[in-house]
Amino acid sequence: xxxxxxxxxxxxxxxxxxxxxxxxxxxxxxxxxxxxxxxxxxxxxxxxxxxxxxxxxxxxxxxxxxxxxxxx
Amino acid sequence: xxxxxxxxxxxxxxxxxxxxxxxxxxxxxxxxxxxxxxxxxxxxxxxxxxxxxxxxxxxxxxxxxxxxxxxxxxxxxxxxxxxxxxxxxxxxxxxxxxxxxxxxxxxxxxxxxxxxxxxxxxxxxxxxxxxxxxxxxxxxxxxxxxxxxxxxxxxxxxxxxxxxxxxxxxxxxxxxxxxxxxxxxxxxxxxxxxxxxxxxxxxxxxxxxxxxxxxxxxxxxxxxxxxxxxxxxxxxxxxxxxxxxxxxxxxxxxxxxxxxxxxxxxxxxxxxxxxxxxxxxxxxxxxxxxxxxxxxxxxxxxxxxxxxxxxxxxxxxxxxxxxxxxxxxxxxxxxxxxxxxxxxxxxxxxxxxxxxxxxxxxxxxxxxxxxxxxxxxxxxxxxxxxxxxxxxxxxxxxxxxxxxxxxxxxxxxxxxxxxxxxxxxxxxxxxxxxxxxxxxxxxxxxxxxxxxxxxxxxxxxxxxxxxxxxxxxxxxxxxxxxxxxxxxxxxxxxxxxxxxxxx
Numbered sequence: 001x002x003x004x005x006x007x008x009x010x011x012x013x014x015x016x017x018x019x020x021x022x023x024x025x026x027x028x029x030x031x032x033x034x035x036x037x038x039x040x041x042x043x044x045x046x047x048x049x050x051x052x053x054x055x056x057x058x059x060x061x062x063x064x065x066x067x068x069x070x071x072x
Numbered sequence: 073x074x075x076x077x078x079x080x081x082x083x084x085x086x087x088x089x090x091x092x093x094x095x096x097x098x099x100x101x102x103x104x105x106x107x108x109x110x111x112x113x114x115x116x117x118x119x120x121x122x123x124x125x126x127x128x129x130x131x132x133x134x135x136x137x138x139x140x141x142x143x144x145x146x147x148x149x150x151x152x153x154x155x156x157x158x159x160x161x162x163x164x165x166x167x168x169x170x171x172x173x174x175x176x177x178x179x180x181x182x183x184x185x186x187x188x189x190x191x192x193x194x195x196x197x198x199x200x201x202x203x204x205x206x207x208x209x210x211x212x213x214x215x216x217x218x219x220x221x222x223x224x225x226x227x228x229x230x231x232x233x234x235x236x237x238x239x240x241x242x243x244x245x246x247x248x249x250x251x252x253x254x255x256x257x258x259x260x261x262x263x264x265x266x267x268x269x270x271x272x273x274x275x276x277x278x279x280x281x282x283x284x285x286x287x288x289x290x291x292x293x294x295x296x297x298x299x300x301x302x303x304x305x306x307x308x309x310x311x312x313x314x315x316x317x318x319x320x321x322x323x324x325x326x327x328x329x330x331x332x333x334x335x336x337x338x339x340x341x342x343x344x345x346x347x348x349x350x351x352x353x354x355x356x357x358x359x360x361x362x363x364x365x366x367x368x369x370x371x372x373x374x375x376x377x378x379x380x381x382x383x384x385x386x387x388x389x390x391x392x393x394x395x396x397x398x399x400x401x402x403x404x405x406x407x408x409x410x411x412x413x414x415x416x417x418x419x420x421x422x423x424x425x426x427x428x429x430x431x432x433x434x435x436x437x438x439x440x441x442x443x444x445x446x447x448x449x450x451x452x453x454x455x456x457x458x459x460x461x462x463x464x465x466x467x468x469x470x471x472x473x474x475x476x477x478x479x480x481x482x483x484x485x486x487x488x489x490x491x492x493x494x495x496x497x498x499x500x501x502x503x504x505x506x507x508x509x510x511x512x513x514x515x516x517x518x519x520x521x522x523x524x525x526x527x528x529x530x531x532x533x534x535x536x537x538x539x540x541x542x543x544x545x546x547x548x549x550x551x552x553x554x555x556x557x558x559x560x561x562x563x564x565x566x567x568x569x570x571x572x573x574x575x
Binding site for chain 1: 087098099100101102115117157159161
């Protein structure tokens with residue numbers, strides 16, 4: 001079983017939670033157990049950590065990436 | 073018009089889309105504890121020892137402890153923004169710094185960031201700060217002298233290119249002064265210098281940089297600076313950074329001189345890290361591998377074989393002792409690693425003997441074969457005579473009646489000691505050194521009072537430079553001291569005596 005840590009900017013609805021768990025369970029080919037955290041600094045989107053990799057879909061990281069690209 | 077406007081926005085949107093979605097390529101972990109410049113990370117199962125880690129928000133750390141359930145890492149940047157739960161990513165690299173000739177004349181920190189307020193570095197190459205030392209077969213013989221410009225050293229404790237010579241002594245005995253003098257003496261000698269300040273006071277480093285600038289030595293010197301206010305990890309990597317910079321020049325076939333000022337503070341920084349990482353403490357609370365951090369550092373200083381370009385790194389590590397105790401842990405370690413040491417003493421320093429080199433305890437294990445013929449010819453007697461003198465001086469302290477022979481030995485020793493005194497920032501060229509030692513060891517100015525010797529010699533060399541420069545130039549060029557040279561010097565000395573009415 002894989003432990004997931006899901007961080008989001010606001011409380012996630014049960015439907016979305018289910019969807020996330022199903023997606024990751026399919027992708028990792030393993031049963032998952034998710035823990036949900038809230039971090040307003042993310043601004044939006046979610047960040048999922050499966051113990052070895054970070055799947056970062058937060059608005060904050062996207063903005064940071066964009067800023068770096070512009071600097072380049 | 074509106075068409076092209078839309079086109080541009082669409083293109084931008086596409087580009088932005090393609091850039092902001094990045095799939096996770098590298099492994100990640102989370103910070104479970106942080107404090108005192110050390111972080112503990114959960115995850116990162118495949119991290120390698122010594123790997124550079126990236127922490128969200130632009131911070132970096134160095135993986136040091138790979139335990140079964142967690143990773144211990146040391147922070148290379150500020151830890152103010154760090155908090156528990158932050159993600160840490162593997163980078164697959166070890167710490168590297170910019171290298172190359174663009175660094176000459178610059179002051180950088182151990183991460184390669186500019187500190188002197190000048191333009192940012194535009195180097196083409198980077199180099200890992202940890203790198204294996206040259207293998208046995210890739211090494212050449214140390215057979216070329218590296219002149220320090222200090223009479224007492226070049227005659228009795230000669231240093232060769234590719235040698236590691238330790239400078240050891242209490243605080244305030246002129247350790248840094250010897251290193252700086254050596255750097256100043258490398259002007260126009262095609263030697264690149266690297267000065268690594270480890271855990272020094274910022275004011276001290278500042279004055280070193282200023283004196284290098286003042287003596288026009290900064291243009292061929294790189295200063296790597298980690299001051300006492302910086303974190304222990306930065307102080308710990310500083311000498312490796314300096315060596316990486318020096319190595320780049322060495323593998324290009326150039327000669328490099330590197331000064332580590334000082335390695336006792338480096339050991340202390342490493343002890344701090346080790347204790348924070350909860351590694352077992354050994355003697356004097358240093359961890360078990362404190363010998364290895366210095367041996368692997370100093371092994372990288374070497375003379376390369378001709379097939380590899382024949383470059384060299386000459387290292388002058390500095391160690392500060394407490395109350396002259398050279399049998400403490402770190403001093404004995406570094407003494408056993410290096411190819412000899414220059415031992416400085418407080419008593420000598422206070423009695424006006426500067427540089428305060430204890431000639432009896434200072435040795436150079438390879439330098440003798442690197443001395444040029446001219447120097448070897450005149451310096452052989454000096455060491456013996458001084459040893460003889462010291463023995464006699466101790467014996468006769470009780471004020472007994474002395475026979476003529478002892479008196480003569482004492483007088484000669486005092487004279488010789490006096491002639492080896494030298495003020496800071498006044499390096500002496502090899503030819504002048506040879507000439508002076510010749511005059512001193514052949515009892516040619518026994519009539520000059522001891523306290524007037526330095527003045528006499530200075531005057532003599534001024535006289536020599538206006539009358540006949542060719543002798544010094546000849547010695548400098550052929551690196552030999554012939555009988556003809558001896559004859560010429562005898563004549564000039566006679567002329568100078570007449571001029572000054574010393575007859």
